Amino acid sequence: MITSSNNPILIIASRFLTPFIQLFALYVIVHGHYGPGGGFQGGGILAASIILLRLSLGTEKSEKVFRRTWGIPLGFFGALVFFSIGLLTMLFGGNFLEFDELGLLGFNKVGSHFYGILLIEIGVGIAVMSTIVSIFDNLSGELDGD
Amino acid sequence: MIEFFLGHQLYWVVSLLIVVGLYGMLVKKNLLKKVLGLNIFQSGIILFFVASASKRNATVPIVEATTKIIDSSQYINPLPHTLMLTAIVVSVSVTGVALALLIKIYQKYKTLDEELLLKQMQ
C-alpha cells in the first residue's frame, strides 16, 4: 500500500500532467506506421503515466483510474486481439497471420497489410501496458488487502 | 592505424560497460546491487548490437512512400533494431521476477546480505 503524498505541489502537478502523457503515448502507438514508434514503446509510456499516479496519489485514490484487479485480464485481452487477427486470416482460407487473405473484406492487397499491422500494434500496446502496471502493483502491496 | 582506432573505439567503450556490470554482479555483497549489475550488463549488450548496425553517411530506416528504386546504402540496417526490441522486453521481465524473489527472501530471513544469508541457511 502506498500512502498519498503530503505535498500539494506534487499532487497537483501529477494530476495535471497525466492526460498529456497518455495522449502522447496514444500518438506513439498509432504513428508507428509513419515514424519511429510502435506497440512496445507506446505501451511503456502508457504504463509510466499510471505508475506516476500510483506513486503520487497513493493506491486507494488512483484505483478509479486503473483497478488493481484489472491488471492480468487486460493483458490477456491484448493477446486475444493479436490471436484473433491470425485466426481471421485462417477463416478466409489462408495460413496463420497471412495478411493477403484479408482482401476479401473489401481492401486491395496493400490496404489489408496496413490494417493488419495497425490492429496488431494496438493489441501489443494494451498487453504491455497492463502487464507492467500489474508487476508494479504486485511488488508494492498485496492484492487481497492488507 | 588511425582507421583501426576510429573504427573500433566504440567496441572498447561497450566492453568497459560490460565489465562494470560484471563487477557489480561478482564483487558486491548486497543482493539488490547484484540485480542492478545484471541490468547494466543487459544494457551494454543491447547498445553493442544497435551501434553495430550503423553505416557511414546513412540515415534512419524510414523511406518516403514513393515507388522509385531505393538505394540500400542510404539507410542503416534495420534488423538489429528489431531484435533488440525483443531483448529490452526480456530485460524488463527478468528484472521484475528477480525483484519479486528478493521481496520473498527479505520476508523470510529479514536480511539481504549474502554472507549472513548463507550462514542462516545452514
Place this chain on the structure above:
Amino acid sequence: MKKTPLIILTFFAVALIYSTSWLPNLGDPQSLHHREHSPIGSQVAADYYIKFAGQDAASPNIVTVILADYRAFDTLGEIIVILTAGIVCFVILRKNL
C-alpha cells in the same frame, strides 16, 4: 577487492577487447551484413527488407513492418514472454498461499 574476482574481470576485459578487434570497422558499407549478396550468391536479408518493405505494406517505417508483417510470429512469442513474467510475479507474492 580480493584477488580472484580481479583476475576474472581482467581476463574477461582482455578477452572482449581482443575478440572485438577482429570485427570490421564501424559503418563499413562493404562488411558482410551490409552488402547486397552474400559470398555464396544469395541475397542478404537486411538488403531485401530495405528494398521491398515499403511497397509490401504501404508504410514508411521499416522496423514496424519487419516486427508486425515479416516476423509477426516472433512478436506473438514476445507477448507470451511478458505475460508469463506477469503471472509469475502474481503467483510468488500471493498472501493466502
